[in-house]
Amino acid sequence: MTVIAYSKKYNNFFVIERKAYSPSCTYRNVYWNNFLSKLEKYLVNYFVYFPVYQEPTFEYQELPSISSTENIKLTGYFQSYKYFDSYKDEILKEIGYNTIRNTLINKLKQNNTFNPCEMISLHFRIGDIIKVHKENNIIIPVEYYINAIKHISQNTDKPIKLLYFCEAEDNEFVLTNYINPLKKLFPNTSYHKVSDTLEDWEQLVLMSVCEHHIIANSTFSWWGAYLASDTDNKNKIICYPDKWQHSKVITHSTVDLFPENWTMCKTEAV
Template sequence: MPFTINFQLRNFYKCRLGNNMFQYAAAYGIATKNNMRVMLPSVSVIAKTFKVDADMPENATGLCSTFPVLSELNSAWGMFIQSFSLEIYGNYSVCIQGYFQSYKYFNHVKNAIRKQFTSFNEDTRIKAVTILQKTKRYYSKSLNVTSVTVIGVHVRRGDKLSLGDIQFGNRVAPREYFVKAMDHFHSKYTNSIFVICGEDQTWARKNVQPIYNVIFLNKSSTPDIDLAILVMCDHMIMSIGSYSWWAAFLNVGEIVYYKDWVLPGSDLYKGFKHEDYFPPEWIPM
């Protein structure tokens, strides 16, 4: 039986790549527990970006509209709802909606998820590999060393600085966080370089660039290429948001994250559980 997810159900929320990845991963995790299949439209951003293990019939969206809907709690922004992950009641096709922003929905199939989400299309993979190879060659020669350690740094500010996002409970990572995180890695890996990506390069160049050996990704780079580069780095420094989270989750190295992202007492805080969102092996700063 197909287990379906429709990325268009939450019409009040404009889903971006990172949010879609959480939705697919949760659907895959829940479906696997129930011996079912995930179905999604072939035109979805997930299908276009990755080689996922899902059924993609031409009428996927139409079929989903005929299935009963199972909804995660509306206030669950970053928490695991235990009852939702249990077996689906009845042997029937369903459509799910929600944020599902907890690794616990798919921790039992994390290797399969990582494999699917690192299966970038060939053009994306080649561009990411080329950029990293050029970066390593340049700095190896510049520093007169045989190899360098590449640390990916994601800087997200932009929309999270809006009044609505701030009132909701978002706090962007400040300069002090990035300095501390970069100090941490530089103390462990002397021949380290930092690859910076994010939409606010003006801020990053002013606040991050003067610290260590830093390279900025091209402003015209696409989200899938940036993601591939961050994933291929040796280690990573997160900022906030689902895109940054996924870059960290797919990276096999050491991960540092901003622990003060969510404002205590805020609406975001009420639907967020630290232990459900951040894997225990990640390092808070």
């Protein structure tokens, strides 16, 4: 989103590299044929030489001013909402997000007995932390989800209905270590697991449809919650964990990561 917002601010044209590999040469999914198909016209296979602006910090930093004829290449995460929040509606309209969301809702209505618009999304990030990121990231404990559910239940009169998301390979782990303990504490709550047959981008869109959100220390559920916050639900509650990484290996400051109306919840018992 940052590149598009930057181009709109300075009335400049933008392009995006088509590549499916990160700078560390690991494969990552791209969605030019589905979720982001409307952006395909802006794709290039490689850049000619452009001056590079390397993100200096994970915190928000004002981007350099440029003219409508200058070229610059942005390199980094640029995930703070402050980079693109002012242009959010324009960007979502450009990618056709409402149409994508409504199409998915209609598809799900034919196959599901529950309405995601009345549910709270829970995201569990397990597998990639254990396999790849265990030195930097933490697996969020069940206490965080307990605190978040309590917070939401104290601020809504509606029955608590949970729709939870995790990788298919983590289903058993999540059921044993999270869902079963939650069922004991919140026996009157309904629990539904999102279908593993949905593509990851479809799960992201489905997450954004939910009424409230309990995200993990994950950009996936961060985006699911952020995309949801363009709705007309002024009472929407979005909970995030107070710990994003191991305290001894803080590589990214999260001070500018979360909008002010999101709620931080403790990752230990309170």
